């Protein structure tokens with residue numbers, strides 16, 4: 001049971017935000033795949049014209065919250081279908097830019113393939129002449145790993161396994177943000193794993209869950225011991241790292257750990273500072289409060305609107 005808690009005022013949090021803004025990097029290209037399955041289209045064909053028109057009605061104002069878009073151009077045997085999925089924490093404006101750039105890049109990299117797909121940090125984009133929606137597709141899949149080898153492999157893998165499992169379940173069951181979940185777990189007082197799982201929101205619960213599972217089972221094979229891994233597939237993707245790489249949103253799960261050695265400065269701004277110095281950055285979306293019950297420490301993050309609602313209830 002929580003003994004006490006503290007919700008900090010908006011001005012206090014704003015002061016922290018100013019010091020915590022990091023320089024933005026361009027979201028990088030990750031991988032692309034020119035499929036040979038459907039063959040090539042010919043120059044000046046109807047299919048090429050349809051591909052050229054795919055995003056013609058896509059505008060910044062069409063952007064919406066879950067970051068998922070389907071496009072279709074033409075009819076019958078010449079139809080071109082496409083989807084775009086932005087990471088659940090990416091703003092709709094960044095999403096729009098990423099998708100447009102992805103379309104251009106993909107046409108460039110796969111100049112005559114009927115079917116092709118491309119992944120960036122902020123979005124994935126694909127087109128094909130068959131229908132896309134509602135199918136959980138896990139082929140092709142790619143893996144990228146980062147950083148040094150983990151030292152305490154067993155402890156790390158156990159924590160990682162349960163984090164990914166919980167994010168898979170959370171993403172599958174979906175929210176207003178789409179099928180997207182982020183969360184973190186502490187491996188030790190000095191080491192935290194951050195992870196993200198996302199499916200295209202047109203999938204069913206089972207479709208999403210099985211897509212994510214097929215990625216999770218590959219991780220030990222492809223990238224055992226790695227401290228940061230990305231798995232990209234057509235219908236879902238997974239990432240984890242020891243540094244937080246996503247913005248906090250309502251999709252972020254509560255971090256829970258049991259550390260008798262950690263001291264929480266209740267009712268003090270240093271409570272926030274303490275956790276920020278521990279791998280947390282980009283606090284701009286969040287409020288923070290701490291609660292302690294028998295050395296059990298919970299950190300909660302809320303979107304600003306929700307924190308205000310919580311505040312006015314209190």
Ligand SMILES: *[C@@H]1O[C@H](CO)[C@@H](O)[C@H](O)[C@H]1NC(C)=O
Pocket residue numbers: 036039040111112113
């Ligand atoms: C499709 O075009 C690529 C070149 O862009 C070529 O390498 C490939 O062999 C072609 N595939 C078929 C089935 O013609």
Ligand SMILES: *[C@@H]1O[C@H](CO)[C@@H](O)[C@H](O)[C@H]1NC(C)=O
Pocket residue numbers: 043044
């Ligand atoms: C495609 O169409 C353009 C203009 O309609 C023409 O200039 C070009 O030669 C055509 N290319 C091919 C490969 O047919």
Ligand SMILES: *[C@@H]1O[C@H](CO)[C@@H](O)[C@H](O)[C@H]1NC(C)=O
Pocket residue numbers: 068069070071133202
């Ligand atoms: C696909 O796009 C159409 C037109 O924008 C939209 O009405 C529909 O809801 C979309 N379907 C999904 C599954 O997102």
Ligand SMILES: *[C@@H]1O[C@H](CO)[C@@H](O)[C@H](O)[C@H]1NC(C)=O
Pocket residue numbers: 024087089090091094246247284
């Ligand atoms: C995070 O927040 C910043 C600032 O609001 C925004 O520019 C960015 O697109 C967001 N998403 C990611 C993934 O950084």
Ligand SMILES: *[C@@H]1O[C@H](CO)[C@@H](O)[C@H](O)[C@H]1NC(C)=O
Pocket residue numbers: 038039076077114129130131
């Ligand atoms: C996609 O295009 C290929 C090559 O033209 C064709 O064989 C295939 O039947 C098409 N698929 C659909 C669903 O139309």
Ligand SMILES: *[C@@H]1O[C@H](CO)[C@@H](O)[C@H](O)[C@H]1NC(C)=O
Pocket residue numbers: 148149224225
């Ligand atoms: C990490 O571990 C693998 C074996 O699992 C080994 O081949 C590789 O050299 C190690 N890398 C580093 C940087 O220690």
